[in-house]
Amino acid sequence: MTAVATDVELADRxxxxxxxxxxxxxxxKPVEQGEVWTRDRIDRYLRRAAALxxxxxxxxxxxxxxxxxxxxEWRSCVRGRVHGSCRDDDIDYAVLGLHLLETHGFGFSTEQVGDLWLLRLPFLQTFTAERAAYRNLANGLKPPLTATYDNPYQEWIGALIRADVYGWTCPGDPRRAAALARRDAVLSHTGNGVYGAMWAAALVSAAFTAPTVRHALDTALTVVPASSRLARTVRRVASLHDTRMTWEDTLATVSAETAGLGWIHTVPNAAVLTAGLLYGDGxxxxxxxxxxxxxxxxxxxxATAGSVAGVLTGASAIPGQWKDPLEDTVRSAVFGFDGVRISELARRTLRLAEATA
Structure with a gap:
């Protein structure tokens, strides 16, 4: 894939x-509990609030x-009450990934990912597979045992949410982004959990140079096994979209086909994400x-959809109702980063991206 046209454009992306x-x-954030906040219930809430x-x-x-x-946390995340970002693990891992690359470079090891978790991330701010891996690290286990010992969450979404920084720092190089994400992911995940991280990193990377979101999605699929359930599910959503099926019917169809995996499993969440990207159409x-x-x-x-869409459009094209209330400020549980400026994180990410060019 070709490079982003200018340094200014890359910085904006x-x-x-x-x-x-x-x-x-x-x-x-306010409706993050999938077994309670179903699609129907979310829309009922929004209709009652005249917000559809x-x-x-x-x-x-x-x-x-x-x-x-x-x-x-809803009181800090609803319209009119947002003053900077709430602390959340989806953002903590992006911050931590940036710190990892600044500290150890692009040749980092999986062991160094674990060391940085122990040094910078509070145990009680980890969840599911990450908490299992953290416990295993603290007990002296090494990768890949940290991902497999007493960890029933190996294919959940945790590794996917850690992947964006590898896409941001490898713009237009999805295979390299996926390889970095895999090295991070195997600390805590296996199978589709790892494939989800590779796919997400490649998707973000591809968004820098892809002409459309569909092109980015197609490119991202090339970095994971075509026979994996993740890849088959993403292709299924794309095929339903191609038939002009409605967004609602597409999600209902794929939800029935992935029933039983749970609301934090990588595969059904990749379906929701793919549908949002395709029907959002840039x-x-x-x-x-x-x-x-x-x-x-x-x-x-x-978060992942916003990352891809933000790279596609650039910061200058993101509507003000989304970015202005963030007040250029991040709350983070990562030691040394609470209150950091979003613009500063982006500048530091740009330096890494330029070093790979």
Whole structure:
């Protein structure tokens, strides 16, 4: 793939990725509980609040009972109350990945990923596969045992949410981005959990040079085994989209076909993400809104969709209702990074991307 045209454009695309990831994460945070906040329930909430189509952060609960099942963080994530980003693991891992590359370079080892977790990331801010791997690291295990010992979450979405930084720092080089993401992912995941991280990194990387989001999705599929369930599910969503099936019917079809995997498993979430990207068709607001309305792991899917859409459009084209309330500020549990400027993270990411050119 060809390089991004200019340094200014590259800087804008990288900043767009950071802003998009944070905005998408914030959008999905209030309803992040897939077994409670189904697609139908999310849309019922939005209709009651007169917020369909969704073009801004979630509205405050229209009635007292509507807010009972929202995530506790909702008060800092709904429209009119957003002042900088909420702390969230979807953003912590992007920050930590940037620090990893700055500390160890692109030749980092999986062991160094684990060492940095122990040094910089609080144990209680890890979840599912990451918490299992962290515990295994603390008990002296080494990769790949950290991913496989007493870890029932090996194919869940955790590795995928760690992958964006490898795409941002390898613009237009999806295979290299995927290889870096794999080296990170095998600390905690196996199988489709690892493939999801490789696919996401390649997708973000491809978005820098792809003419359309469909081209980026097609390119990202080339880095994972074609026979994997992840790849088959992504292709299934794309084929349904090609038939002009509605977004709602596409998600209903694929949801039935992935039933039983759970709302944090990589495969059904990749389906929701793919549908949001395809039916969003390059429009930033529509992409993150459809992705979050798709349910399951809403904040993680919103974050990745926002990252891809932000890279495609660039920061300058992201509507103000998404980026302005972020106030160029990130809250993070990663030691030494709480309160860092989003623009500073983007500048540091750009330096790494330019070093790979």
């Amino acid at each position: 990288i900043l767009g990725g950071w802003l998009g990831r944070i905005a998408g994460n914030m959008l999905g 189509p969704l073009t801004d952060y979630f509205p405050e609960p229209p009635g007292e009972e509507d807010g009972l099942d929202l995530r506790p 429009d930033f607001t529509r992409t993150i809104a459809l992705t979050v309305r798709g349910g399951l792991d809403t904040d993680s899917n919103g």
